[in-house]
Amino acid sequence: MKKTLTILSTFLATSLVSMMLVTTSVNAAGLSDTAKKGRDLAFNRKKGNCLACHAIVGGVRPAGNIGPPLIAMKHRFPDKAKLRVQIWDSTVSNPETSMPPFGRHEVLSEKEIDQVVEFIHSL
Amino acid sequence: MKKLLLIVTSIVMVTGVAFSVQADPAQDLRTFQNYYKKKFPNVKFDDFGNGIYALNKRLRDEWEITMEFPPFGLTLEDGERLFNKPFKNGKTYASCFKNGGRNIAQNYPYFDVKRGMVKTIELEINECRKRNGEKKLKYKKGPIVAISAYIHSMAEGKRTNVKVPNNPAALAAYNKGKEFFYARRGQLNFSCAHCHGATSGMMIGGNVLSPALGQTSHFPAYRSKWGAVGTIHRRYTGCNKQVRAKPFKGQSKEYRNLQYFHTYMSNGIPLNAPGTRF
Numbered sequence: 544m545k546k547t548l549t550i551l552s553t554f555l556a557t558s559l560v561s562m563m564l565v566t567t568s569v570n571a572a573g574l575s576d577t578a579k580k581g582r583d584l585a586f587n588r589k590k591g592n593c594l595a596c597h598a599i600v601g602g603v604r605p606a607g608n609i610g611p612p613l614i615a616m617k618h619r620f621p622d623k624a625k626l627r628v629q630i631w632d633s634t635v636s637n638p639e640t641s642m643p644p645f646g647r648h649e650v651l652s653e654k655e656i657d658q659v660v661e662f663i664h665s666l
Numbered sequence: 667m668k669k670l671l672l673i674v675t676s677i678v679m680v681t682g683v684a685f686s687v688q689a690d691p692a693q694d695l696r697t698f699q700n701y702y703k704k705k706f707p708n709v710k711f712d713d714f715g716n717g718i719y720a721l722n723k724r725l726r727d728e729w730e731i732t733m734e735f736p737p738f739g740l741t742l743e744d745g746e747r748l749f750n751k752p753f754k755n756g757k758t759y760a761s762c763f764k765n766g767g768r769n770i771a772q773n774y775p776y777f778d779v780k781r782g783m784v785k786t787i788e789l790e791i792n793e794c795r796k797r798n799g800e801k802k803l804k805y806k807k808g809p810i811v812a813i814s815a816y817i818h819s820m821a822e823g824k825r826t827n828v829k830v831p832n833n834p835a836a837l838a839a840y841n842k843g844k845e846f847f848y849a850r851r852g853q854l855n856f857s858c859a860h861c862h863g864a865t866s867g868m869m870i871g872g873n874v875l876s877p878a879l880g881q882t883s884h885f886p887a888y889r890s891k892w893g894a895v896g897t898i899h900r901r902y903t904g905c906n907k908q909v910r911a912k913p914f915k916g917q918s919k920e921y922r923n924l925q926y927f928h929t930y931m932s933n934g935i936p937l938n939a940p941g942t943r944f
Contacts, residue, residue, distance in 0.1 A: 595871045605872035607866045634855075640861040648853050 558590050574665060581662030589637045591651060591659055596642065600666060609641060616666045674682055691830040691930060694844070698931045702879040706867065711895065714880030718944065721867055722874055729942065737886040739939040741895045745816030753798040758811065762794030771821035772937050775926045776829065776921065777836035784839050784922040785816045788897060791792025805916030806900045815886040815895055818939035826883060828930040844919060847878075850910030851922025857929075861905075871917045883925045884928040895940055898925055 574582060585591040586603050594602045598612035621628035628635055631646030645651045651659065702714065709720045719726040749759050749767065760766035764791040775786045791813050792802045803810040830840045847858045861870065862878035869875075885898035892900070910921045914920040 551882055592871075605869075607869040607871050607873075608870050609870060639864075641856060643854040643856070648855055650853055 575661065577658050578662040578665050581655075581658035581660065584651065585658050585662055587618065590655070591645065593659075593663075611664055613666050616664050623660060623664055626664055627656065628661060630663070631656055689841050691837075691840055695931060695933060699879060701863075701932075702866075702877045706877065711934065712936055714877060714932075715883035717876040717880065717884075717941075719872040720880075721876070723872065732816050732942055736888070736940075737890070737942060738895050741812045741888070742815055742819060744809070744810035745814070745819075748813050749816050753795075753800050755798055756796055757793055759791065759817075762790065763817070766819050768820045769824055770829045771818040771939070772824035772896055774828070775922060775929060777831060777833070777839060777926070779831060779836065782835045783919070783926060784926045785923060786917065786922055787817055787916050788899075789922070791817075806897055806903070807894065811886050811895050814897065815940045816910055818886065818937060821937045822937050824941070826929060826932045826935045828926070828933055830926075830930060839923045840927055840930065841926070842920075843923035846924040847927055852906065852909035854909040856909045858867065858905065878928065878931065880932055880935045882925070882932045883935045883937050884939045886939060887941040887943055889943050891944065898928075 582601070583590075585593045585599065588595075588604075593599060593613070594604050594606045595605045596609040598606040598608070601613070616626065620629070624643055629636070633640045633642035634645040634647075643650055645659075646656050702709075703711070706714075706721065713720040716726075719729045752758050771787060775784045777783070778785045786806055788810055791810055795802060830836055849859075850857045854908050858878065861875050862881065866875045866877040882898060885901070886895045887898075887901070888895045889901075897916065899914075899916040899918075902921050902924065903916075903944075906913040
């Protein structure tokens with residue numbers, strides 16, 4: 544996070560508003576370390592394996608289409624905590640869902656979930 | 667979004683079937699088959715026995731090429747030879763099966779009321795061996811698969827015709843199988859109905875998911891992943907493992923009950939075993 548901020552301030556104007564705007568473009572160019580770890584977890588077949596069901600930009604394998612494509616996530620989940628809940632236990636929003644409850648069933652650790660959330664929120 | 671909502675309601679619908687308190691297999695069967703007929707209006711009923719190849723033209727074309735020299739050919743020949751090879755006492759398997767084993771596979775698995783259990787062809791192959799003083803064979807792989815494939819092939823084209831007699835033990839076995847089918851299991855928390863019900867026809871990674879209707883008609887089946895012909899219990903094992911659930915043994919009570927429900931749900935689908943899948 545600190546590193547991200549440093550990068551940001553190197554590139555950017557200092558006003559808060561433009562900083563937020565630029566965060567998006569920095570993400571497109573290069574993810575924070577946390578988000579990069581999250582991306583690796585999301586794509587790893589033995590970990591998140593999110594691609595099995597969701598199209599994700601930059602996906603390294605053919606994606607499934609059981610779940611919706613993960614795009615515009617800040618728009619769909621302005622509240623990061625809600626996104627975390629969706630990933631931690633998808634049955635909260637839909638008891639019949641086919642999405643695995645990654646946190647509740649300890650498919651991913653708490654830390655790994657944080658990293659995945661960071662990545663997904665950047666999409 | 668509309669599509670999403672549709673997906674969600676259909677899951678509820680499918681899983682809803684599971685928990686109707688009163689056991690009514692005939693009613694379950696209608697609900698189950700109508701669900702798939704509505705979901706895949708372009709698939710002819712009999713074609714459900716072809717799994718994902720009934721849904722996807724490209725995959726079907728590739729598959730039809732494979733079928734010109736079916737990879738189960740040698741196994742089937744082995745099966746025929748073993749089936750007709752006399753035991754030490756001179757008898758053959760034909761002595762253990764109705765009609766000498768011809769045109770019977772469509773009635774399996776069946777509930778043996780006297781024994782109070784679901785009987786499969788593989789189980790009866792071993793019972794036949796025992797009765798004739800031969801050693802039991804291993805389940806899931808090897809010669810038993812070949813013999814079973816041959817018996818199934820002798821009923822090719824016959825329509826699946828599994829019965830659930832009005833008997834408390836038979837209904838209980840049926841219900842156990844039904845529960846298995848609809849229960850979430852494994853660390854990944856899926857039921858069979860999740861993958862082969864609501865999301866059938868969709869892609870999981872690079873794979874199309876087949877509808878549960880028709881899944882039983884072509885077993886034992888050759889899978890390129892196995893490089894061999896295997897029983898449906900071997901396939902159940904794989905589907906359990908991929909959700910990180912503990913699989914059961916071949917011919918375990920759990921899998922026989924599951925197969926009973928699963929096959930009953932495909933009543934009417936013509937037998938086309940052995941099949942070939944990737």
